[in-house]
Amino acid sequence: MCVLYGADAKAIWADTGAEHRRMYERIETVEKQIQRIHSRFEIIRVKGKAKHKNAEYDSLEDLAIAYKFMPSVQARYCTRFYKIEPIDAYLKTIGACELMIGLNVDEQNSREGNWGLNENVTYTYPLIEDGLTREDCEEILSEHGLHPNMPVYMIRGGCRMCFFKSEKEYKALYHLNKPEFLEVMAFEEQIQDKRQKFYSIMGNGKSLRQLMVECQREKLLFSEIETLYKSLKKETSCGAFCHR
Numbered sequence: 027m028c029v030l031y032g033a034d035a036k037a038i039w040a041d042t043g044a045e046h047r048r049m050y051e052r053i054e055t056v057e058k059q060i061q062r063i064h065s066r067f068e069i070i071r072v073k074g075k076a077k078h079k080n081a082e083y084d085s086l087e088d089l090a091i092a093y094k095f096m097p098s099v100q101a102r103y104c105t106r107f108y109k110i111e112p113i114d115a116y117l118k119t120i121g122a123c124e125l126m127i128g129l130n131v132d133e134q135n136s137r138e139g140n141w142g143l144n145e146n147v148t149y150t151y152p153l154i155e156d157g158l159t160r161e162d163c164e165e166i167l168s169e170h171g172l173h174p175n176m177p178v179y180m181i182r183g184g185c186r187m188c189f190f191k192s193e194k195e196y197k198a199l200y201h202l203n204k205p206e207f208l209e210v211m212a213f214e215e216q217i218q219d220k221r222q223k224f225y226s227i228m229g230n231g232k233s234l235r236q237l238m239v240e241c242q243r244e245k246l247l248f249s250e251i252e253t254l255y256k257s258l259k260k261e262t263s264c265g266a267f268c269h270r
Contacts (some may be wrong), residue, residue, distance in 0.1 A: 027128050028056065029170055031152060034062040035126065038116065041073050042108040043085030044185040047206060053175065059172055074108035074118050086185060087213055096220040096227060098189055110143075117144050122150045131159045175204055186210055193228055194238065202242045211235055 030039055036095050039053055053069060060067045073084050084091040086108050088097055099106035117123060122144065129137055130153045153163065167173040176183075179199035185189060186199075200207040211234040214227050226232055 027126055027153065028060045028067065028171065029063060029166055030156075031126060032060050032067040035124075036067065038071045038113055039069050039071055040112050041071055041111045042104065042185055043097070044087045044104075044108075044187060045178055046186045046203075048180060048203075052176075057066075059170070059246060063170070071117065072112040074112040076107040076244065090187075091213070091216045094217055096187075096189055096225060097215060098229075104185065112162065114143055117147050120146075124150055126152050128149050128153060130154065131157055133160075146191050160255055179203065187213055187227055189227060189229055191228070193230065193232070196228060196234060196237055197241055201245070207234070207238070211238065239240065245252065 027035075027235060032193050037113075054069075057067070057069045074086075076089050077086050078089060078092045081092065083092060086097075086104050089103075089107070095101075117125065125147050134151070134154050137231075145179065145240075147222070158166075164173060177198070179195045179202060181191060182188075185207060196207070199210070213225055214225075214234050218225060224231075224233055227234065227235075
């Protein structure tokens with residue numbers, strides 16, 4: 027949408043304070059690249075705030091530590107406090123405006139955007155109106171050198187400690203971005219309370235520290251296998267047609 031409609035529009039991005047570092051880099055890159063196409067384009071950055079016990083938190087991670095429990099399907103305070111509310115608060119300050127929601131044709135029957143909340147806002151779906159599918163959108167991004175090509179641990183987007191991430195995604199985070207994995211692991215251990223029942227971010231009862239041990243074992247096993255292959259003589263064959 028920034029490529030197609032950015033000449034007369036701005037983008038809004040709500041920073042939860044719990045994004046992957048790669049996402050912060052992406053936001054900066056997108057803004058600079060789109061400005062080459064539309065010189066007046068900009069990304070409006072907004073941050074949510076939530077109160078707990080007379081303290082105010084502008085970071086989702088800090089709030090979760092204060093709460094001592096994670097967002098969940100039943101309690102998605104992450105989306106409410108740090109996405110919906112800050113964007114709506116900003117929209118209320120700018121008078122009559124149009125909010126273009128980026129759902130494409132493939133999503134029109136399965137999802138709805140955040141609409142109908144502010145009287146001063148007209149809500150539209152330009153990608154659907156222009157008949158653009160996900161594939162169309164990816165082609166447009168590729169043509170302008172803007173295809174995200176995010177690492178596999180960000181395959182579904184979202185915060186770095188999102189409860190929707192799978193165990194495989196957290197494993198990928200360990201192997202591909204260990205410093206950030208260690209930060210998320212430290213966060214998980216900080217949100218525990220005195221109930222003596224460990225709360226797992228992954229929701230399967232397994233802690234990220236336990237997952238780290240598994241990853242270390244797998245890495246060691248792979249290293250041993252790699253060493254074994256390197257030690258084999260070139261003339262040693264493992265089959266009739268294989269001479270590796």
